[in-house]
Amino acid sequence: MALKIVKGSIDRMFDKNLQDLVRGIRNHKEDEAKYISTCIDEIKQELKQDNIAVKANAVCKLTYLQMLGYDVSWAAFNIVEVMSSSKFTYKRIGYLAASQCFHESTDVIMLTTNQIRKDLSSPNQYDTGVALTGLSCFVTPDLARDLANDIMTLMSHTKPYIRKKAVLIMYKVFLKYPESLRPAFPRLKEKLEDPDPGVQSAAVNVICELARRNPKNYLSLAPLFFKLMTSSTNNWVLIKIIKLFGALTPLEPRLCHSTSQMSFLFFLSPWLSPSSLSTSNSTSAMSLLYECVNTVILCVQKLRILIEDSDQNLKYLGLLAMSKILKTHPKSVQSHKDLILQCLDDKDESIRLRALDLLYGMVSKKNLMEIVKKLMLHVDKAEGTTYRDELLTKIIDICSQSNYQYITNFEWYISILVELTRLEGTRHGHLIASQMLDVAIRVKAIREFAVAQMATLLDNAHLLTGNTQRNGICEVLYAAAWICGEFSEHLENPMQTLEAMLRPKVATLPGHIQAVYVQNAAKLFATVLRSQEGNTDRTAAQETSQLMIDRLPLFVQSANLEVQERASCILQLVKYIQKLQQKDVEVAEEVNALFAGELNPVAPKAQKKVPVPEGLDLDAWINEPPSESESEDEKPRTMFTREETKHSRPRHTEVDEKELAKRREVRKQEQASNPFYIKSSPSSQKVYQEAPGVDHIPVVQIDLSVPLKVPGLPMSDQYVKLEEERRQKDRADKKKKEKKKRKEKGGRRGKRDSGPESEEDITPAHMVDIVTEEMPPTAICRSVSLVPPLNSPPCVPSTCQKSSKHKKKKQKKEKEEKDKKKKKKHHHHRHHSDGAGEESVQNGTVEEEEEPLPTISDAPTCSLASPPPFRQVCDIQGNLQDGSQVVVSLIFENKCDSFLKAMEFNVLDSLNSRLQRPDGAGPHDGLTVPFQLPPGVSNEARFVFTVKSIVMPQKLKGTLAFIVKNEDSSTHEKLDFKLHFTCTSYLITTPCYSDAFAKLLESGDLKASSVKLEGVVMPFPHLLARICFHHHFSVVERIDSCASMYSRSIQGHHVCLLVKTADQTVSIDAKCDEPSLLSNVLDEIKLTFSQC
Amino acid sequence: MRFMLLFSRQGKLRLQKWYVPLGDQEKRRLGRELVQTILGRKAKMCSFLEWRDLKVVYKRYASLYFCCAIEEQDNELITLEVIHRYVELLDKYFGSVCELDIIFNFEKAYFILDEFLLGGEAQETSKKSVLKAIEQADQLQEVRAVYLPRPLIPLISQAF
Secondary structure, three states: OHHHHHHHHHHHHHOOOHHHHHHHHHHOOOOHHHHHHHHHHHHHHHHHOOOHHHHHHHHHHHHHHHHOOOOOHHHHHHHHHHHOOOOHHHHHHHHHHHHHHOOOOOHHHHHOHHHHHHHHOOOOHHHHHHHHHHHHHHOOHHHHHHHHHHHHHHOOOOOHHHHHHHHHHHHHHHHHOHHHHHHHHHHHHHHHHOOOHHHHHHHHHHHHHHHHHOHHHHHHHHHHHHHHHHHOOOHHHHHHHHHHHHHHOOOOOHHHHHHHHHHHHHHHOOOOOHHHHHHHHOHHHHHHHHHHOOOHHHHHHHHHHHHHOOOHHHHHHHHHHHHHHHHHOHHHHHOOHHHHHHHOOOOOHHHHHHHHHHHHHHOOOOOHHHHHHHHHHHHHHOOOHHHHHHHHHHHHHHHHHHHHOOOOOHHHHHHHHHHHOOOOOOOOHHHHHHHHHHHHHHOHHHHHHHHHHHHHHHHOHHHHHOOHHHHHHHHHHHHHHHHHHHOHHHOOOHHHHHHHHOOHHHHHOOHHHHHHHHHHHHHHHHHHHHHHHOOOOOHHHHHHHHHHHHHHHHHHOOOOHHHHHHHHHHHHHHHHHHHHHHOOOOOHHHHHHOOOOOOOOOOOOHHHHOOOOOOOOOOOOOOOOOOHHHHHHHHHHHOOOHHHHHHHOOOOOOOOHHHHHHHHHHHHHHHHHOOOOOOOOOOHHHHHHHOHHHHOOOHHHHOOOOOOOOOOOOOHHHHHHHHHHHHHHHHHHHHHHHHHHHHHHHHHOOOOOOHHHHHOOOOHHHHHHHOOOEOOOOOOOOEOOOOOOOOOHHHOHHHHHHHHHHHHHHHHHHHHHHHHHHHOOOOHHHHHHOHHHHOOOOOOOOOOOOOOOOOHHHOOOOOOOOOOOEEEEEEEEEOOOOOOEEEEEEEEEEOOOOEEEEEEEEEOOOOOEEEOOOOOOOOOOOEEOOOOEOOOOEEEEEEEEEEOOOOOOEEEEEEEEEEEEOOOOEEEEEEEEEEEEOOHHHEEOOOOOHHHHHHHHHOOOOEEEEEEEOOOOOOHHHHHHHHHHHHOOEEEEEEOOEEEEEEEEOOOOEEEEEEEEEOOEEEEEEEEOOHHHHHHHHHHHHHHHHOO | OOEEEEEEOOOOEEEEEEOOOOOHHHHHHHHHHHHHHHHOOOOOOOOEEEEOOEEEEEEEEOOEEEEEEEOOOOOHHHHHHHHHHHHHHHHHHHOOOOHHHHHHOHHHHHHHHHHHEEOOEEOOOOHHHHHHHHHHHHHHOOOOOOOOOOOOOOOHHHEO
């Protein structure tokens, strides 16, 4: 044994101590890792020895290595050994190592409990102290639970040194073991009045931290803290107390005043004037200062002192505090604009960034230009792209905030954007581009200017693309090309721009930009043709075509699919045009028709206002995700097999390969035996996918019937005429409307925007929806439409054109609606004034049966006579997913000056039709309408009806009870109405192909019936359009004055019509598998035409 | 306070104290990231930065950076004061402290820090009592020859 000890101490002489290790590491800079691995081997040897001194030395070295990032977790047990040494020297090292290396998942920690407890109760206060210090770093929930009592006892230790440590560590214990808080709290509170200031400050610390987590439990301590605050001389304690009050003030407003002022004082005191603290100790000086720092404004002024200080740190904190005040008191900060602009010149980037943040809140119409000018100067000067990019985004943020609220001159803004494109290497090209697009689309008056600027940009494209590092900025060209193309009528020299867009250099741009170039070159081409064909000399136009034909092949070869596809389409088109030109045919009009229609913005929230149909889960898969190929042909098939759709919708189980193959097989068989599965027909689905407006509105995917764009329908030419007529009528109505509009403007703002339909801007009523705010009189541009387009056309310029076609159709529909209403004898003046409100049509897929219901004469109980208090419009719409459900959309419009609330909708159920009420409601209970109506506001509610048989039309009686609230009184009112479920409303427009149609007729399952209409004077296309629109049919085929039409009921009945016309007589031969449904539908058709 | 780091201008860690329990890897990762961020800042910049969800307060003394990560509600200026107080303590203890003192006597630096801060909160604001506690504890310890390479740049005289 003795020998061992001697040997140990001899060994020790040769051991490296910490200093040797450090020196060694410093001397082995090249092969540090190797050196350290030998050291670790030595340490492992040392740890195997019994000598505690050797072990402690080894552990000490390990602690150092741990800091350098080496893993020493393998030595955890040795650390515990050293911790439990009886000698303070080693214990200290052991605890240090433990506090550095241990964490909650170190498993040896649970071995330490008893050792720590022993050390805590050691007579030597430094043993206790070192244990407490160590514990503060590695306390675990287990340790906290086991040692809470021991530590609590130490809080009343005789030595303040131990007391303060014990108090502080209690906080850690509370966090790990919250149950200990309740028994320990009284003692903790006692410590607030400990004679030793150190212990006192520790207690304040702990209570402050606790209060920050749960302030209301500590409200009772406020008086005590107030006393401490006024008596303490310790800055640290004061800061903590103020923090505590900060946490308490939301609960006790009386504290607020004192806290804000106190905190401000103490926040400044240690830095600004050391003497201020000493004065603030005496209560009298305090009250004086209370008076001084009285308001937030004053605070801001004090902050100014901070910001003006030469100390960077104070400046930064001042700005930081100011940005906090800005949120609540923007006005008070605005007066310091000069100072903040000054800070933009500061050499410290972090201060400049803070100042930039503040700028956002202090722009106004007056100073925007000035501020931006200043920022532009900084952009030029700024070194380093990060700061410059930050400036760029800030400029755009500031200008575009709250819908360009502060911009008075958009020409200026466009030039700023153009200037910004000169920035090298910015990442924010797309940001600038989207601003350009946004402004050009929404501010009509600026288009001419914008187009001119963009044309210049395109002309100088080489400046932007010349350097590969400038890649980010070339996004701007995307916007430029699109704007020039879309608004090409404003171009001064379209030929030059066209030439610029077809330069070979363009091929080096990113694919998506090239695609826009190609597409917009085509638009420009159309414009150029138009201007050139007017001339007598035809060669110019032909030369233009030749230019296109020469340049486009470059893009046809593009590796980018999009570019390639567009280019080759357009190339072929131009070739054809050239052929026509050579025959001296005028083509300009037709070419222009390709791009006819105008884009119009839609409110950003428009989509939200389209209510999600009941039972529709937008997150669920509609079809199983992997079966993409399937879903395409599945959809046409489901037209005839209703049960299939029901199942396939909400399910999104995982499908394995085998299962898939099986399904595919089953499907093939089904298809083979299904006469209605037509492989040769073009997939209707594809067509929709390309139309953005339709595609991304989920409603479409549910209502599988798609009347909007029925493939193969030769209707679009018919619509052109209708459209013309409608516009003329609109023009005639305009004067009347404008008068009304002026009156109703105020009320209309709150009105719902009716989905994508409001894109149409020809009817002035829509203008109100779109342009919800007008620019101030000082503005150069008269108005900004505050609403970006729903279809986000700028991103997909090619598809914009398509969507505008859609629009046309919709417009036609609307027009038809109006026609119909007019003819339906119902007070048509009202419909016109409420054009926007009525369009609850969702994306054109809704089958609406307009039933403007109770007129004022139907509402006997309304005492508010003169302006009719209430108006309802309803759509009845079959639910394809469930053949027995019909959704009725009702638009309620409050036409009186009073507030309508507590509306209750009730219908007297019939045997056949029943209003769906929530579970638990009785069969005669009404449904509460989920909104209230302020004056002039309309809103839509939907009610679901269950219908058993759909072969008969029927009427349901109902009542709407509501409370009319005036300033001084409120009265109950009741409105009776009738809901008319026509058989037509059970029909859903379903496209059908001629071959399928023929098979259907051949099958012989259908019963025939016919009807003759006399004295119909309208042209045949109009007649067809009318049937399509009002009765939800689609045209299958049309030959001269004869057409076949098809529709399908929600319960899957096929309805086929053969319509012929001769000498004002229309004969309709119809076939359907349900004779009574057919006769009712025919009756309804007859009625429609009898009202003409 | 979440943690305190001392590191050299070369980015070498000289001392680390974590008041939140984290795994070694996480500590190393955070430390490396923060050191890089701070070393990337220019000399004239202010001492505060927002980093992740924390605020970082740092100050450079001669070749050594002292850096503390504090929570959103904590006071930046008082943290600067904490850093300065710690440097003063080191200075008093070692007698014009320099970076090498901390490298070679890093356990002492820890002991002082532990007397000054506990669990991330200031434990003792009086320099005198901190030093007294350290001295007394040292007396309990066996006397060991301490190698002190002298004199390099004293930290305290070189506050940036």
